[in-house]
Amino acid sequence: MGNFMLGFSVLFRIWGDPAFADRVARLTEKEDAPQELKPEAPAKKEPGRSEALTLLAALQREGRLVDFLMEPVAGFSDAQIGAAVRTVHKDCGAALERFFAIEPLRTEAEGAPVDVPPGYDPAQFRLIGNVSGSAVRGKLAHPGWKATRCDMPEWSGRPEAAFVLAPCEVQV
Numbered sequence: 588m589g590n591f592m593l594g595f596s597v598l599f600r601i602w603g604d605p606a607f608a609d610r611v612a613r614l615t616e617k618e619d620a621p622q623e624l625k626p627e628a629p630a631k632k633e634p635g636r637s638e639a640l641t642l643l644a645a646l647q648r649e650g651r652l653v654d655f656l657m658e659p660v661a662g663f664s665d666a667q668i669g670a671a672v673r674t675v676h677k678d679c680g681a682a683l684e685r686f687f688a689i690e691p692l693r694t695e696a697e698g699a700p701v702d703v704p705p706g707y708d709p710a711q712f713r714l715i716g717n718v719s720g721s722a723v724r725g726k727l728a729h730p731g732w733k734a735t736r737c738d739m740p741e742w743s744g745r746p747e748a749a750f751v752l753a754p755c756e757v758q759v
Contacts, residue, residue, distance in 0.1 A: 636742040636749040642686070644752045645740060650678030653752055686738055692731030701727045 601608040646652040655675045660668055683689055692711065695701060703712050703723040711731070714723060744751070 635746075636744070638739050640750065640752065641739055641742050644742075645682055645686070646679050647753045649682040650675050650680075652679050686740075687734035688736045689732050690735055692733045693727060695727050695730070697727055697730065699727050701725055 601611055643653065647654065652675055655671060663671075693701065701724070703714065703725065707723075714725070715728060716725070742749075
């Protein structure tokens with residue numbers, strides 16, 4: 588009975604849709620059937636750049652974060668490292684604020700009592716220590732962070748530069 592109903596519905600669609608009728612006609616011709624059943628290849632997408640790389644490139648450009656993290660610091664004094672950290676901290680923090688408008692997830696002070704609701708969202712609460720039972724009350728160890736927006740700059744470079752975080756600098 589299922590095939591009968593299918594045939595009946597196809598019949599009416601063939602009468603009302605010439606393009607569908609042509610596809611059915613090609614399917615019923617034995618030599619065309621194997622090619623017709625193959626799915627079309629998806630259109631090739633131009634290579635792009637992930638937003639993670641765009642963010643890392645922005646943190647390098649504005650705060651020299653990659654330079655700082657990739658620099659071997661064993662030979663520097665704590666004072667030299669501290670001086671470098673101040674600049675990286677200020678400039679990278681400003682970039683994060685501009686892109687994401689970061690705010691604390693919780694407004695209570697660290698150490699304040701916090702009730703964790705039953706069935707809590709693990710993206711919003713990470714329980715540390717001795718956890719038991721369904722109703723949880725604890726002390727806030729870290730307020731967490733949330734972005735109130737995401738305004739990533741759109742990358743418009745060439746495909747061959749999609750993984751470049753910072754251009755090399757040449758003194759002339």
